[in-house]
Amino acid sequence: MMAKPRRRDGAAQLVEKSQLSTLVRLLFVPQTISKSLLNRLLLNLCENSKTRGELLSYLVCVLYDGNNDLASVDNSFALLSSGKSGKTPQTKSARSNSSAGVTDNVPNFIAQRCLEALTYIVSCNEQSMTYFLTESESLVGLKRIPISKKGKTKEKVPNNWNKYPILVLMSLLDRPVFIDNISLMEQLMDLLSTMCRPFPILVKKYQEKVENKQNDPERRMPKPPTIPDYYLKLVVHVLTNGECSSKTFQYTLNAISHLSALDGAQQTIVNELVEDAKQSGTQILKDLESLLEVLDTAMLGTEISSTVLGPFSAATSFQAKLLRVLKTLDYMFSRKTSSTAADSSVDKTAAESVQSNNEKRLLQIYETLDFLPLWETLGKCLSVIREKEELINVATVLLPLIESFMVVSKCTAEKGQNNYDKVATTPAIEQQLSLTTTSPETFFFVFTEKHKKVLNIMVRNNPTLMSGSFALLVRNPKMLEFDNKRNYFSQQLHKRVTPRENYAMLQLNVRRQYVFEDSYHQLQGRTGEEIKNGKLAVRFYDEEGLDAGGVTREWFSVLARQMFDPNYALFITSAADKLTYQPNRDSAVNPDHLSFFKFVGRVIGKAIYDGRLLDAYFTRSFYKHILGRTVDYRDVEALDPEYYKSLVWMLENDITDIIDLTFSLETDFFGNKETVDLRPDGRNIPVTEANKHEYVALVTEQKLTTAIKDQINAFVQGFHDVIPAPLIQIFNEQELELLISGLPDIDIDDWKNNTEYQGYTSSSPPIQWFWRAVRSFDQEERAKLLQFATGTSKVPLEGFSQLQGSSGVQKFQIHKDFGGENRLPSAHTW
Numbered sequence: 001m002m003a004k005p006r007r008r009d010g011a012a013q014l015v016e017k018s019q020l021s022t023l024v025r026l027l028f029v030p031q032t033i034s035k036s037l038l039n040r041l042l043l044n045l046c047e048n049s050k051t052r053g054e055l056l057s058y059l060v061c062v063l064y065d066g067n068n069d070l071a072s073v074d075n076s077f078a079l080l081s082s083g084k085s086g087k088t089p090q091t092k093s094a095r096s097n098s099s100a101g102v103t104d105n106v107p108n109f110i111a112q113r114c115l116e117a118l119t120y121i122v123s124c125n126e127q128s129m130t131y132f133l134t135e136s137e138s139l140v141g142l143k144r145i146p147i148s149k150k151g152k153t154k155e156k157v158p159n160n161w162n163k164y165p166i167l168v169l170m171s172l173l174d175r176p177v178f179i180d181n182i183s184l185m186e187q188l189m190d191l192l193s194t195m196c197r198p199f200p201i202l203v204k205k206y207q208e209k210v211e212n213k214q215n216d217p218e219r220r221m222p223k224p225p226t227i228p229d230y231y232l233k234l235v236v237h238v239l240t241n242g243e244c245s246s247k248t249f250q251y252t253l254n255a256i257s258h259l260s261a262l263d264g265a266q267q268t269i270v271n272e273l274v275e276d277a278k279q280s281g282t283q284i285l286k287d288l289e290s291l292l293e294v295l296d297t298a299m300l301g302t303e304i305s306s307t308v309l310g311p312f313s314a315a316t317s318f319q320a321k322l323l324r325v326l327k328t329l330d331y332m333f334s335r336k337t338s339s340t341a342a343d344s345s346v347d348k349t350a351a352e353s354v355q356s357n358n359e360k361r362l363l364q365i366y367e368t369l370d371f372l373p374l375w376e377t378l379g380k381c382l383s384v385i386r387e388k389e390e391l392i393n394v395a396t397v398l399l400p401l402i403e404s405f406m407v408v409s410k411c412t413a414e415k416g417q418n419n420y421d422k423v424a425t426t427p428a429i430e431q432q433l434s435l436t437t438t439s440p441e442t443f444f445f446v447f448t449e450k451h452k453k454v455l456n457i458m459v460r461n462n463p464t465l466m467s468g469s470f471a472l473l474v475r476n477p478k479m480l481e482f483d484n485k486r487n488y489f490s491q492q493l494h495k496r497v498t499p500r501e502n503y504a505m506l507q508l509n510v511r512r513q514y515v516f517e518d519s520y521h522q523l524q525g526r527t528g529e530e531i532k533n534g535k536l537a538v539r540f541y542d543e544e545g546l547d548a549g550g551v552t553r554e555w556f557s558v559l560a561r562q563m564f565d566p567n568y569a570l571f572i573t574s575a576a577d578k579l580t581y582q583p584n585r586d587s588a589v590n591p592d593h594l595s596f597f598k599f600v601g602r603v604i605g606k607a608i609y610d611g612r613l614l615d616a617y618f619t620r621s622f623y624k625h626i627l628g629r630t631v632d633y634r635d636v637e638a639l640d641p642e643y644y645k646s647l648v649w650m651l652e653n654d655i656t657d658i659i660d661l662t663f664s665l666e667t668d669f670f671g672n673k674e675t676v677d678l679r680p681d682g683r684n685i686p687v688t689e690a691n692k693h694e695y696v697a698l699v700t701e702q703k704l705t706t707a708i709k710d711q712i713n714a715f716v717q718g719f720h721d722v723i724p725a726p727l728i729q730i731f732n733e734q735e736l737e738l739l740i741s742g743l744p745d746i747d748i749d750d751w752k753n754n755t756e757y758q759g760y761t762s763s764s765p766p767i768q769w770f771w772r773a774v775r776s777f778d779q780e781e782r783a784k785l786l787q788f789a790t791g792t793s794k795v796p797l798e799g800f801s802q803l804q805g806s807s808g809v810q811k812f813q814i815h816k817d818f819g820g821e822n823r824l825p826s827a828h829t830w
Contacts, residue, residue, distance in 0.1 A: 015051060020054055021077040023042065024055065039120045046125045049127070056121070058076075060118075060139060061076050063111060063114040108183075111177065119187065132164070132166040132169070132195050133164070136163065136165055140163070164225050170234055173188070182245050185244075185248050186247045186251065190247075193252070196254070196255045199225075199261045203224050203262060204261075224262060232269055235252065235255055235256060236273060237276075238252045239325055240324070240325065244320075249327075253328055280318040281369065283311075285377060287311040288374070288377045289377060292384070295384040295391065304394055313397060317400070319400040322404050323403050323404045326408060327407055330407050333358040378398065379451065381398065392454070395458055399458070402455075410472055412441045444472075448476050449476065452479035455473065456484055459480070459484045466488040466491065482731075482735050488730070489728075503529075503534045504534055505535055505537050506530070506534040508522050508537070510522075511540070519555075520599050523599065531602055531721065532606065532722040536610070537552070538551045538552050539551065540555075553612065556614060557614075563600050569586065569593070570587050570596055570711075572584045574638045576637060577803075579792055580617045580792050581618050582618065582708075583708045583712060584708075598714045598717055601717065601718025601721070602721055605718065605723040606722055607740070609723065613741055614741060617737065617741055620635055620791060621635035623734075625705070626719060627731065627732075631701070633696050633697070637791075647696050647699075647700075650692055651693070655688070655689055659687060661686070662687065663683070663695060663698065664682045678695070678698040734787045734793075737793055738783060738793060741793070743779045743783050744786070745779075746795060750799045754803070755800075755812045757814050758814070759815055759816025767814065
């Protein structure tokens with residue numbers, strides 16, 4: 001951009017009006033002069049206050065009149081220069097013709113050039129912005145052109161509407177030429193968004209001056225511009241008038257946000273948004289009911305006609321309008337309030353209070369909208385689609401409406417997890433969804449749980465959905481299937497502020513037999529960020545080879561084996577299967593054990609980050625510790641199957657006068673026995689029928705957590721150096737195993753040939769059904785079945801014939817349950 005002149009002359013006029021109009025006229029003559037050069041010339045002319053006012057008035061007048069040729073432009077100049085609006089027959093004719101041109105012609109070029117020039121000048125010259133936000137007499141000659149038939153606003157235009165130039169520009173928002181032209185509307189809203197940007201600062205400064213008025217009575221206190229409700233509503237209707245492009249939506253969102261700072265403006269805007277949402281919702285409900293009738297009666301293999309889907313397909317559809325309106329409401333009330341003094345606890349408390357009040361207001365607005373019938377009808381449509389998979393394209397057509405549901409559910413989903421856990425314990429999810437008494441906090445969870453099949457298909461077909469409104473689904477992670485979780489996890493994990501190229505290479509030179517120790521010493525001085533973002537380059541001593549990925553893959557493999565080496569005493573195998581590992585409570589025999597655990601946590605985190613799979617399988621309780629979840633007595637089974645059975649017996653039977661226990665445990669550390677109280681003075685508190693549940697909980701906590709808490713904390717610290725805790729928590733413990741170790745290659749024939757039956761034979765119909773179902777499963781479903789039955793997805797290298805139980809090799813077993821036909825399958829890892 002050309003440098004601005006240092007000298008500003010606010011008194012002398014640089015060019016005559018006729019000369020200025022000639023320069024402006026060049027904007028509308030194609031291919032005569034460089035556009036950028038002319039824009040810079042006009043910008044430099046704006047350094048003079050008188051010339052600036054006349055130039056901007058010319059551009060606004062031409063834009064407002066809707067001129068479509070140079071003759072009309074000249075008439076607008078003549079009208080503005082004469083200052084005698086409407087008194088010249090030629091001018092009247094020009095005004096009449098130009099007004100007609102607004103509807104009969106599309107003056108793309110002239111309007112486009114005016115907007116380009118105004119946007120350029122306003123963005124580069126602060127005084128030009130002031131022109132639009134202060135009262136001016138330069139445009140008083142403009143006459144109000146009748147509102148278009150497409151305009152929603154029927155209110156009377158306020159008097160003196162043309163005293164603020166910004167209002168003149170806002171009055172264009174109901175013109176068909178802008179409503180019907182995506183490009184022009186983008187330009188106009190970009191300009192208005194820029195002009196509205198100073199409002200919050202102007203309001204704040206004015207309020208400060210008012211508060212200090214007594215101290216400085218002579219000080220001038222200019223008020224922020226007054227924007228009548230009529231024009232605020234015009235801005236809101238950009239969201240619902242015609243097609244609103246993504247850029248126009250963003251500009252409108254910004255403009256509304258800035259306008260909301262003006263006194264009383266926010267309430268007017270909210271009221272109009274609510275009214276638009278109600279109108280759209282009412283129409284969508286009617287269209288959905290018609291669609292539901294067609295879906296219910298659709299024959300297998302038939303396609304839904306475009307006529308039926310028409311109301312949902314276009315960018316101007318009511319569901320698209322509703323989504324824009326709801327996103328705007330969400331943006332207005334859900335943005336995090338920023339504090340200039342981040343370290344001030346008072347400011348933080350105030351910001352939190354404002355945020356809380358905003359959330360309450362937003363929830364009240366959603367209650368006013370009363371969209372429950374809309375979501376229930378949407379759910380009925382998705383239920384039909386779930387039963388008729390060939391209709392999945394209909395769900396895609398309904399995507400904006402599903403996104404609208406996500407937007408409305410955002411506030412309640414953040415608070416409703418606990419309530420949903422209670423709901424989820426009851427079986428009547430289908431029934432609960434249809435009840436109007438379903439609480440807003442649980443409705444999101446019940447809805448997404450019921451329609452998880454359709455929602456997962458949509459996410460799988462379009463993974464980018466999880467970067468938008470569908471990201472809310474991670475609030476109910478158990479409804480997301482593993483592949484969709486993994487894709488979302490990878491997207492979020494690899495979002496970088498700093499390019500990976502800015503991090504140093506992680507060059508490792510290791511001896512194959514001492515990979516663990518060599519790697520530990522060479523990575524010990526690195527930060528978590530360096531390990532996460534640095535690219536590994538591994539070299540084995542005395543082995544030639546260029547690491548193009550294969551050597552690093554082998555390094556991970558060798559390292560995974562050595563970290564479980566008994567000589568390091570870090571991990572012990574599970575007593576139940578001999579395949580999974582648990583931190584060794586006696587690892588302190590190695591003085592560096594906690595540092596080693598932190599290193600192992602970083603290595604596993606690095607493997608996940610780089611997409612490497614490790615032959616590393618842990619007990620279910622340890623996966624829970626990584627995820628920050630609590631363990632329960634059932635997790636004891638992997639550590640000590642016999643002790644687990646005794647706990648189960650204790651819980652299921654009356655122990656009065658049978659068991660002689662206290663709230664304590666005896667531990668053994670290399671021959672040194674010690675009594676550990678499970679609660680204060682626990683060794684003197686007997687376990688009774690009344691307190692046995694507390695005892696089981698405390699003894700579980702002691703065995704699975706407290707006894708190895710230092711090891712767990714060190715591992716988790718290293719793991720979280722690479723993998724953020726909130727992100728990994730979308731997985732459950734079974735899925736975390738698959739994330740670390742990958743999906744196993746399960747041979748169904750080998751599995752079947754090494755299975756024993758009790759109460760059945762291999763030819764029993766339920767057994768035939770079982771294996772038929774297993775063969776129909778994909779690899780993920782087979783892995784989860786194996787996890788359910790054995791506690792891990794790992795298959796021994798020798799195959800299913802070498803499955804381990806607590807007493808040694810033990811084949812897979814299927815027992816007949818004589819407890820009743822309605823009982824669900826259960827499993828024991830031992």
